[in-house]
Amino acid sequence: MxxxxxxxxxxxxxxxxxxxxxxxxxxxxxxxxxxxxxxxxxxxxxxxxxxxxxxxxxxxxxxxxxxxxxxxxxxxxxxxxxxxxxxxxxxxxxxxxxxxxxxxxxxxxxxxxxxxxxxxxxxxxxxxxxxxxxxxxxxxxxxxxxxxxxxxxxxxxxxxxxxxxxxxxxxxxxxTMIDTLKAQMPFFKKPEGKIFENLEAGNYFVMTMHRPANVDQEQSLKDMIDAILAGTGGLPIIFPVHPRTAKNLQAIGIQAPNLLMCEPLGYLEFNYLVKNAKGVITDSGGVTEEASVMNVPCVTLRDNTERAETIHLGTNELVGTDPKKLRPYLDKIMKGEWKQYQGIPLxxxxxxxxxxxxxxxxxx
Missing domain, CATH: 3.40.50.2000 (Glycogen Phosphorylase B;)
Known part of the structure; x- marks a missing residue:
């Protein structure tokens, strides 16, 4: 055996x-x-x-x-x-x-x-x-x-x-991540907590950041979050904070009424938010896969990706780590002009x- x-x-x-x-x-x-x-x-x-x-x-x-x-x-x-x-x-x-x-x-x-x-x-x-x-x-x-x-x-x-x-x-x-996504989608559930109570489907963003290029330098982290706040029209931004990011966020002391930070979420809660979001802003490879299959606009804050199929056939775009390059992508999401999921083989x-x-x- x-x-x-x-x-x-x-x-x-x-x-x-x-x-x-x-x-x-x-x-x-x-x-x-x-x-x-x-x-x-x-x-x-x-x-x-x-x-x-x-x-x-x-x-x-x-x-x-x-x-x-x-x-x-x-x-x-x-x-x-x-x-x-x-x-x-x-x-x-x-x-x-x-x-x-x-x-x-x-x-x-x-x-x-x-x-x-x-x-x-x-x-x-x-x-x-x-x-x-x-x-x-x-x-x-x-x-x-x-x-x-x-x-x-x-x-x-x-x-x-x-x-x-x-x-x-x-x-x-x-x-196999998509196996799990498809199997669990009927069980997605809205997270509990005050910041989630008044969210409207299609009217908020989800953000994740944890890579060193984005979070280890305080000034570059501040500049990126400022650019995100400027380009999302005051819509709520749900930001589950990775442990490595939390310390630097504390140091820069950035605050905005629509930047809604929380602890890392469970799988069912996080993907509920992604599925119903207007757009996703991330530096995670896995999130780009999930967002693509759920046909949710996604921008990746990285200069490269190991998941190019999410760009060619999915809803992902590679923006880079320069905050100045972000605005045109966010404008397209805000206008509802984003590309659609084409289907990725298997x-x-x-x-x-x-x-x-x-x-x-x-x-x-």
């Missing part, structure tokens, strides 16, 4: 692993001899950044929690590697499944391969070309030692072929089924 270990650690991972777990459960219910083990690395340890997702996405409690949160990138990577190596020695699988581009993905891939255990990378092959991003290094190193790539787009396939990987390792399956809600079918067939 094949045994698979699924790794998750940071907030984006949970949306990506939930449908994979559900697909394994369906295989088991159908009488297929297959076993999986869920390992939470503990990279995100705040309840809103992690804990709520188990309940909202109907994920079982993890079989192990490695407690690898906190510290520098190197400290976190090392702590996760040490703990995951012990986990693998005690519970050796046939294959380790990692998702996305977070520290946990890199650390667990290395630990697995050094123990001669196969690795499957869900979201393999995506590239931003920006080596200043820790995520880009995580992707490149993980892909260099991966045995099975499960890709979200033809762009990712091309990246992998250009790097010399053979076609039999590349499986174009779609996007983002159909069935990606996890394809992944699990391939893995069960390969390891049975």
């Amino acid at each position: 094949p045994i698979f270990t699924i790794v998750a650690g940071a907030r984006p991972n949970f949306m990506k692993i939930a449908p994979i777990i559900h697909a394994f459960q369906r295989q088991q219910e159908a009488g297929v001899a297959v076993s999986y083990r869920l390992v939470h690395t503990g990279q995100h340890y705040d309840k809103k950044m992690s804990g709520d997702f188990f309940e909202q996405l109907n994920i079982p409690e993890p079989d192990a929690n490695l407690g690898g949160g906190g510290g520098t990138q190197a400290e976190q990577t090392a702590a996760i590697m040490v703990a995951f190596e012990k986990e693998l020695i005690e519970n050796r699988p046939d294959l380790v499944i990692v998702v996305g581009d977070v520290t946990s993905t890199l650390a667990c891939s290395i630990a697995a391969k050094k123990l001669q255990i196969d690795v499957a990378h869900v979201e393999g092959g995506i590239r931003s070309g920006d080596l200043s991003m820790p995520e880009e290094i995580n992707r490149m190193v993980t892909d260099s030692i991966t045995d099975h790539f499960f890709t979200t787009s033809e762009i990712a396939n091309s990246n992998l072929r250009a790097a010399g990987f053979p076609d039999d390792k590349i499986h174009f399956v779609g996007n 983002w159909d809600g069935k990606t996890a089924e394809r992944i699990v079918e391939i893995l069960v067939k390969s390891y049975s």
